[in-house]
Amino acid sequence: MSNSSNTVVGLLAGTVIGATLGILFAPDKGAKTRQRISDEALAAKDKIVDTASDLTDKVSSSVAGQKESLDTQLENVVSNVSHKAEDVISTLEKKLKELKEQNKKLQKSA
Template sequence: MSNNTNSVLALLLGAAIGAGIGILFAPDKGSKTREKIKDGYDDAKDNLKHKLEDITHQLRNKFSGSKHDLEETYEDLVSSMSHKTEDVISFLETKLADLKAQNAKLQKKEMAGHDHEK
C-alpha cells in the first residue's frame, strides 16, 4: 500500500480507538455507552468504506489513463514505423533504379565489345 493509504488507515484507526476510549470513560449508562460505541464503529466503518471507494476510483482512473496512453503510444509507433517503411522502400527503389541504369550501361559496353570482335 502507499504511504497515503497507510496514513489514512492509521488516522481512522486512531480516531476509532480515541472515540471508544472517550465513550468508555464518559459517565453514561451501559446501554447508552454500547449504543455510542456501535455508532462510532458504524461511522468509522462508513468512513473507511468511503476512503477505500475513493482510492479504488483514483486507481481505476490512473490505470485507465495509462491504458489510453499505452494505446496512443502504440498507434504513434505503428504510424512512425509505417512512415519509416515508406522511406526505406523509396530508398530501395532509387537504388534499384540506379542499379538498373548501371546494368544497362554495362550491357551496352558488352554489346559494343562484341560488335568490335566480329
C-alpha cells in the first residue's frame, strides 16, 4: 500500500474512533446513543467502501498504464534485437565470403 492510502485509512480510523468516543461520553439516553453509534458506524462503513473503491480504481489504472508501458518497452527490445541480429548475420556473411576467397587462394597456391 502506498503512503497516501495508509494516511487515508489512518484518518478514517481516527475519525471513527473519535466519533465513537464522543458519542459514548455524551450525556444522552442509552437508546439514542446506540442509534447514533449505529448511524456513525454505517457512515464510516460507507466512507471505507468508497475509499476502497477509489483505491481499487487507482491501482487498476496504474497497473493498466504499467502494462502498456511494459508492452511498448518489450516491442522496442524485440525490434532492437531483430536489427542487431540482422547486423550480426550480415557481418558473418561478409566474413564467410572473405574466408571462402582466402580458401580459394590457398587451394590454388597449393
